[in-house]
Amino acid sequence: MNKKEVHKALAEIVGEEYVSDSKEDLYIYSRDPGLAEPHEADFVVLPKTVEEVQKIVQLANKERIPVIPAGASLSLSGLTIPYKGGIVIDLRRMDKIIExxxxxxxxxxxxxxxxxxxxxxxxxxxPDLCHSLPEAPPSATVVGNLMIHGQGHLAQQYGFNSSMVTGLEIVLSSGEICRIGSCALGSYWFSLEPFPIPAGLFLGWFGATGIVTKAGLRLYPKKKLRDVEVFVVExxxxxPEVIYRVTHTEMAEDITTSAQPYPLMFRDIVMIQIYITGDEEEELEFKRKLIWSSLRDIINSKEGGFMTLAPNMKIAFLERPMSNITRFADVLKGGGFVYCGAIIPIDMFSTALKKLFEIASRNQVTFSHTGRVIGRGHCMMFSFAYPFNREDPESMEKARKAIQESYIATLEIGGIPWKPEPPIQRVLLEKMPRETAELLKRIRSLLDPNGIMNPGNWSV
Ligand SMILES: Cc1cc2nc3c(=O)[nH]c(=O)nc-3n(C[C@H](O)[C@H](O)[C@H](O)COP(=O)(O)OP(=O)(O)OC[C@H]3O[C@@H](n4cnc5c(N)ncnc54)[C@H](O)[C@@H]3O)c2cc1C
Structure with a gap:
């Protein structure tokens, strides 16, 4: 099929107004807000139903055209860039909350x-239920977040958001529609277990093994009251010890860390934000008390202490998602930032922070660190974040160098780069034992024999 014929076939599937190959429409799909090189797509389509996704993928597979599933493209690491052209499938018209x-x-x-x-x-x-909400802008999709093993405000208690999945519906590269979990046998979407769990063949694969069209996701109790205590250490x-003690109390909803050079009052300290929730003041007070007593001797030794928060600071800390994180993108008045999220053992916190200081100073860039404890301290996400000004190539180059060095530093300290950009994915594949990389390769070619699914990602 030539390009015109493909366009016609896509229009027959989704309707003329939901397919485009115009330069103006493709512009936004050729890049993400991070620093990866743009590449132009051939088409963008916006399907409304799983059957439409199925037909698009069948067409693409028959014609060997790459397909790139996209949510809001906010991963910042180039995961939805059409490196080999093809069809970007923007899934945002499929926006039903089904049940x-x-x-x-x-x-x-x-x-x-x-x-x-x-x-x-x-x-x-x-109002008594919530899902684990990341700090991403509200336009980010829930499924996009699952595909990159995201983490939200409940990660400390329940782990990665992808481990909260209870069922998946997937369109395979062949166009077959597959259901995984209890939804494969009945109408309930309550659990992936006790089957073997093929969901792992899709979660974390950045759409390189299939397109998720529906997901079941755990919800959790949402308490009426929420408060934050900020513990500060120099x-x-x-x-790691503070986190260990606080997680031992099992009283915190969320635990995050932050360090940044500006404003000056935050320089040379690490802040540990401890969130507590309760349905009544008494419950909050009880949790607060246990957390304070777990840190009592550190407070007595004057090695750390709780910060008194002015009301406006408290509001900023309690916002969900926190707009301060997005605002960081404009520190250089250019509206851009990139971050390497390193998944590290908690014990490596200070080593990672030292690396962040070194990288920022070597590259003369400003930085910010935010971190989130995952699963009672089983590990944490440690972000190395750098802002840049899109109008200033020099600042972009500095941020690019700093981020590359951060990926390498993550590996050096025994961490795993989270949602790494494709060149770093290749570094990971090269670094792992040959047999492991070979296993991933076999899985990918089994599920995508023609190499059409989000090419460039997890390619061996
Ligand atoms: C300011 C800021 C703060 C952030 N904070 C957090 C945070 O606290 N925690 C966190 O986890 N993330 C965070 N992020 C990262 C990211 O924005 C979120 O994880 C977001 O939910 C990703 O969703 P998306 O719709 O942008 O996904 P996209 O970037 O569109 O997609 C992500 C990947 O999944 C694939 N994909 C998308 N949809 C599908 C599908 N249906 N089937 C198969 N593959 C698919 C894409 O091809 C891509 O490879 C943050 C980002 C920003 C900009």
Whole structure:
């Protein structure tokens, strides 16, 4: 088929107004807000139903055209860039919240449902339930986040968001529609277990093994009250111990860390934000008390202490998602930032922070660190973040160098780069034992024999 024929075939599937190959429409799909080189797509399509996705993929597979599933393209590491051209499948018209099972605490959503939509829906219809909300802008999709093993405000208690999945519907590269979990046998989407769990063949694969069209996701109790305590230390070596003690109390909803050179009052300290929730003041007080006593001797030794928060600071800390993180993108007045999220053992916190300081100073860039404890301290996400000004090639180059060095530093300290950009994915594949890389290669070619699914990602 020539390009005109492909266009016609796509229009027959989704309708003329939901397919485009115009330069103006393709511009935004050729890049993401990070620093990866843009590449132009041939088409963008916006399907509304799983059957439409199925037909698009069947066409692409027959014609050997790459397909790139995209949510809001906010991963910042070039994961939706059409490196080999092809069809970007923007899933955001598939935005139905299909079902909430209140008692079994799960929701079933289509692939284009955004975090903002799900949060607003739950707040209105099910105020005692919530999903694990990342700090990403509200336009980011929930499924996009699952595909990159994202983490939200419940990660400390329940782990990566992808481990909260209770079922998946997937369109394979052949166009077959597959369901995984209890939804494969009946109408309930409550659990992946006790089957073997093929969901791992899709989660974390960046769309290189299939397109998720529906997902079941666990919901959790949302308490009426929420508060934050900020513990401050000067010595970063103390951070793992603080986290260990606080997680031992099992009283915190979320634990995040931050360090940044500006404003000056934040320089040379590490802040550990400890979030507590409760349905009543008494519950909050009880949790606060246990957390304070777990840190009592560190406070007594004057090695750390709780910060008194001015009301406006407290509001900023309690915002969900925190707009301060997005605002960091404009530190250089250019609206851009990149970050390497390193998944590290908690013990490596101070080593990672030292690396961040070294990288920032070597490259003369400003930086910010935010981190999130995952699963009671089993590991954490440690971000090395650098802003840049899109109008200033020099600042972009500095940020690019700093981010590359951060990926390498992550590996050096025994961490795993989270949602790495394709060149770093290749470094990881080269670094792992040949047999492991070979296994991943076999899985990918089994599920995508013609190499059409988000090419460039997890390619061996
Ligand atoms: C300011 C800021 C803060 C952030 N904070 C966080 C945070 O706290 N925690 C966190 O986890 N993330 C965070 N992120 C990263 C990211 O924005 C989120 O994880 C977001 O939810 C990703 O969703 P998306 O719709 O942008 O995904 P996309 O970038 O569109 O997609 C991500 C990957 O999944 C693939 N994909 C998308 N949809 C599908 C599908 N239906 N089937 C198969 N593959 C698919 C894409 O091809 C791509 O490879 C942050 C980003 C920014 C800009």
């Amino acid at each position: 909430v099972n209140r008692r079994s605490r799960y929701v079933v959503i289509e692939a284009g449902v955004t975090h903002g939509k799900l949060k607003a829906f739950l707040e209105e219809q099910y 010595d970063p070596n103390l951070v």
